[in-house]
Amino acid sequence: LRRRIGYMPQIGRFPDHLKVGHIIDMMREIRRGTHERSDEDLIDAFDIKSIAHKQARTLSGGTRQKLSACLAFLFDPDVLILDEPTAGLDPVASEILKEKVRAVRGSHKLVLLTSHILSDLDDITxxxxxxxxxxxxxxxxxxxxxxxxxxxxxxxxxxxxxxxxxxxxxxx
Structure with missing residues (x-):
C-alpha cells in the first residue's frame, strides 16, 4: 500500500550531508522494482538536476519544498498527500506545482491537500x-x-x- 502513496510534508527534512542527487537516487533505490516508470516532470520543471551536487543543508526552504514535491510525485502514485504544498514556493514554482496537481487530478488519482491559504486551492480542488x-x-x-x-x-x-x-x- 505504501508504494501507492506519495507524500509531501509541510517541511521537507533531509539528511544535511546528503547531496540532492543522492537523495533522489536513494529514493529510487528504495523503491526499485516496485514501479514501472518514474515521473520526472517536476525534476525537470524545477531544474533540480542543476542542484544535484548541493548538500541538503545548503538548500533554501523553497528549494527543499521543490525537492519534496519531486519525491512525492516521482513514482506516479495513485494517492498523493500534500501538506501545505505551496508554502515557501515562489509564484512560478507554485504555479508549476499547481499545474502538476491539475494534471494528476485529470488522471483520476486521489490528491489530498492541506492548506491554510485557501486561495491556493480555488482552482485545483x-x-x-x-x-x-x-x-x-x-x-x-x-x-x-x-x-x-x-x-x-x-x-x-x-x-x-x-x-x-x-x-x-x-x-x-
Missing amino acids: SDVMHLVEGKLQFYRPIGELMEEHGETKLNRVVARIMRESANSLKSC
Missing part, C-alpha cells in the same frame, strides 16, 4: 473537507458550498462557515 482538532466539520463539493453561500471564492465560504460555527458554539 473539487471538494473541501474542514477539520477542527481532528474532527470533521464538513466535506462538500466546492461548487455546492459556493452556490449555497452566494460566494465565488473558497476562502470567503470557509471563513463564513467557520464564523457561523464559532458563533453557534458560543451560544451553546
